[in-house]
Amino acid sequence: MSEAIQLIIENLRTELRQHNHNYYVLDNPTLSDYEFDLKLKELEKLENEYPQFADPNSPTQRVGGGLTKNFETVTHKNRMYSLDNSYSKEDLLDWEKRIQKITGVNELEYTCELKYDGASINLTYENGSLKSAVTRGDGFQGDNVTTNIKTIKSIPLIIDSSFSDFFEIRGEIILPLNGFQKMNEEREAAGEEMYRNPRNTASGSLKLQDSSEVAKRPLDCLLYHIVGDRLPVDSHFDALETARELGFKVPKAIQLCKSIDEVFQFITEWDVKRHDLPYETDGIVVKVNNLHLQDELGYTAKAPRWAIAYKFKAEQESTVLNEITYQVGRTGAITPVANLEPVQLAGTIVKRASLHNADQIEKLDIRENDTVYVEKGGEIIPKIVAVDLGKRPLNSVPTMYATHCPDCQTELIRKEGDAKHYCPNEFGCPTQITGKIQHFISRKALNIDGLGSETVELLFKERLIQNYADLYDLTIEQIIPLERMAQKSAENMIEGIHKSKDIPFEKVLFGLGIRFVGETVAKKLAKHFKSIEKLMNVTFDELVAVDEIGERIAQSIVDFSNDLGNILIVDRLKRYGLQLEVSKESEEGQTDILNGKSIVVSGVFHVMSRNELKKSIEDNGGKVSSSISKKTSFIVAGDNMGPSKLVKAESLGVSIISETDYLKLLGGE
Template sequence: MTETQAAERIQELTRLINHYNFQYYQNALSEISDYEFDMLLEELMKLETEFPNLQAINSPTRRVGGTITKTFPTVYHTYPMLSLGNTYSEEELREFDNRVRKVLEGDFEYVCELKFDGVALSLTYENGELVRGVTRGDGTRGDDITANVRTIKNIPLHLQGKDFPEKMEVRGEVFIPFSVFDHLNKEREDIGEALLANPRNAASGTLKMQDSAVVAKRKLSCYVYSLLGEKLGFETHSETLEALKKWGFDVSQTYRKCNTIEEVLAYINEWESKRFELPIGTDGIVVKVNNFAQQEELGYTAKSPRWAIAYKYKAMNAATPLLGIKYQVGRTGAVTPVALLKPVQLAGTTVKRASLHNANEILRLDIHEGDTVFVEKGGEIIPKITGVDVSKRVPGSMAVAYIDHCPACGSELIRAEGEANFYCPNEDGCPPQIKGKLEHFISRKAMNIESLGEGKIELLFDRGLVRTPDMFYELTFEKLLGLEKVFEDEETGKTRKVSFREKTVENMLNAIEKSKEIPFDRVLFALGIRFVGNTVAQKLAAHFRNIDNLKQASLEELVSVPEIGDRIAFSVQHYFSKPEHLEMIEKLRAQGLQLELPEKAETGPTSDKLAPNTFVISGVFEQFSRDELQDLITRNGGKIVSSISKKLSYLVAGDKMGPSKLEKANSLGVKIISEQEFLKMIE
């Protein structure tokens, strides 16, 4: 394909992908299947790899991330991002209305919008193209996080239509939907990571991550609510909301125009309970005067506009007796306390239990047996205990003591220094850990063995047919046919029966056989090594290429992989130090599972400019990831080594390089070069 042909095809693919994105995110229409969409995106990525000079700054491929940002430049806002005055009472809302009426002559109307619990963001567009995304910061200046913003799929990279201003600024709220947040925490719990506190904090932390590829996987979303610029041509705020939606932005359609303060109060009352039906958190209502000329007439105080106010809902809470505490054991051995409560109505649902997180939280709350506790359901779906009604405490009641032995297997619990959770160390003999590892192994992101649900795993475990992952591949039709068990749901008390009929068994065995095609990185993730999530497994697989290199890797070799710290490295080494794990891996190998990545195809021209020099790479780089630098070195005749010695030719030093490596290189007289100096070597 010539460059001209490639440019035409890239332009067509970009148009199609942007069209399908617009239809999906703005009109809720899926005009093509996910597979067909992925194929278009993959074709575009391949063409941009072959013709890198043709990749546009706002290409749809930027959605997947990959940019490493070591610092976020500070940017001054063209229009200050002011905060709003808050109120929790109807009386203060009426006072706000009276202040507005004293200034404005004639009729006016309000626009009421839900106040979503997210992170404020400023987006700048020039000629319809996204050029900058900036955090609120202190309201006067914020951080430029454009690379991360480009990964948020419902933020348009270029606008629909042609009637948009030449330059404009759009304000919005970035958030993580409840379903995504719950999924993230389940994954973190699954690999032994500390849970994220709440969706808002998770969204804020995600926006400031250095690796935009990780940001892309967090599935952030954004609702926009404001348009700013010179000579925009709109008279009212509601007109700009309609225009923003037309240009491709996601505008929550929950806003409403109100002619009187009574209508405003009716809107507030309507959403007080209705807001809990939304897929994201909202903690109040923003009330704005709709007409821009009237907004100018009302003006501003030093900190906030006089034409807008935020009404904040009080958090929904209730008091209920604590019936007991149940301790759950996860697949990594983490023991989580769950408060069992006398059922209480809260925000339209019956609450029977709430997480207590860890031993530190129980101590902080000073919970005693039989206490009446306060349960709150604010901007989150999962209830939390916020305190104790000490006035109702039974005299002489004992403080809750965190258990010191595993509730499932009786092993003494341990807690590593600096960690909040207690763990059961009996990882290969504790039933809930074993079953959790088996469920993880067959999960969709791991081996994707369909037809094996939770009840079936428990049945296979109880019958002694599967205790380790390799035993899935020893199952036969004869062993499975006719197995059945009745399970009782402890939450509802209802029973269900799991039966292995002929068709069920056939589907299971076919899915198990098909799983042998799953690539190495997902097999590595499926093994369930603590702290090795999906992303970490991909990085380890890409770096070491096969299971044998990984299990023989030294601690220094492991931490040389991008984003692999001591904690993950120690966990990997601990896993491969166990003979039973090595034996299981050999059984998986014998069954035909993929324990190595295919050989890399050449991705560009080669030379011997760097031969016979050896290189160590350390730190974070501006233009390349460490994997990309390694590829450049090997393609130009150089050799990557894992440790610093007198024989080392060069240490390529990036930002945040470990001080021990720098000190060792200096003491041995190793030449230290920057990213730019390295690039000059291969020019």
């Protein structure tokens, strides 16, 4: 009997999944809404009566109902990179030349797709079932929003597992324009404030605590990239076509281009047709089609070398500049800000725009009360691009740039060759003090849960902290009396501060806020010098001798290390137990066998994936280079190594070894 019931349940699930796919992905319904609802209720009734056959990926789970108080932070298995932007055909031609130089391949194929304006999502499938859905976050880690994502009908919960046992597929959660309009009509009728734009509304929907509320919103998901080891496809275009066959909603506006000229044709076509789309898009994404070439090209610190976004000409509006004010950054850099008469631009209300620096103000002769033209740089950050001189008031006077810090009134300085003015009062300027602490607690640094920017400002205002080391002296008793602070909030904050003592050295080093030491540089310094003690005692010459550490970074580290205030703060962090040296665990399996060697990886490999091979080189002290030069120590070559790379290697006398030879080298054979 139970086997028969189980079969009925499974058949209903399969039938409902197919109807769901027909309706939401293919836009070709084969069942009326009424009939669908009857079958869904029948399935729901059977699942309630026979809970032993429950399935978290059943069609009944799409209606929501699960509550999520706190979204778990998850580290991405494969980092979600940003894309480099281009704004002209010349930019794209330059990009192609860089690819040709690295790969040695002159005739390239590209896949062109529309750049969807939504909230990025990473879906993980294991053995044919949706395992998790995680937001992009900072690219390294995001929020687990699986419960909410399951309510989106166009996302399959079950697929054919024969494609791959484990893979990730990425896309954008969007809110179609007609759905957005309907939501706003309902809010207006209810006397509620209307949503500003589809993108932010889609993004905010993913973090609603009640998934049944998410289910009411007409969200959709457009997929554009599969990530996985040894996928059974050789090209990006084929991967997307396969994803479509598996049941994913892959937009039809995709084209395989045999040349960069065909890419230009695609851009020209969609610059016009995009205005008729049912959802927002702000450009075209161009990707090298061959997946092996994608692997060979790899990534910069921020973006894949094999993909680029072409941004359509930014929307522009005119408005009045009411006032120029000045902001102080955590490094003391002063940024002039245009406070504008509110204007709608690219779906958002813009009230402020960056003026960059004194040179930009002088170049455009920007003045208060001017009528100015504003656009979004890459349709993200508003900026002033021109002044309507014909509307300038008769009593207008040229802008005199600020001479003193708006926060502490210290006289500003501007070093030769630097575009920005700076407030030199590093340890006395309130905004610099709180800015350094806010950077220290940020997600990419110490990632302290329960502590946000506003709380940092409140703690500083109440004189409980003056620097980031003071955080480790805080007690629950000190925090509870603060405004909007309850017992549980105070406990969470102290617990988050305590847990940050386990954050690895490279992130602590980044969190110290040394000027010009970003994430990538912090990793390199941590790996090379192993401890903060050694780093703060090296000379300028020793620093510039490290690969990719230039004079500006070296001088900044020396200045930081020679400052008594910094020395005392770092000493306190040591005593509090923060990780200020590379842990033994992180160095397990690492050697210096390849120390000082620059190695190029080219071709298709069988024992290790390309990423595993690159990590192996770095773990053994080597540097992975993307192009062959006189500095190249040797090339690890797999199948299908580019012929031009072979010619270049031979002309420079660079040795080529196989994957097997490389493994023997590591084994000391």
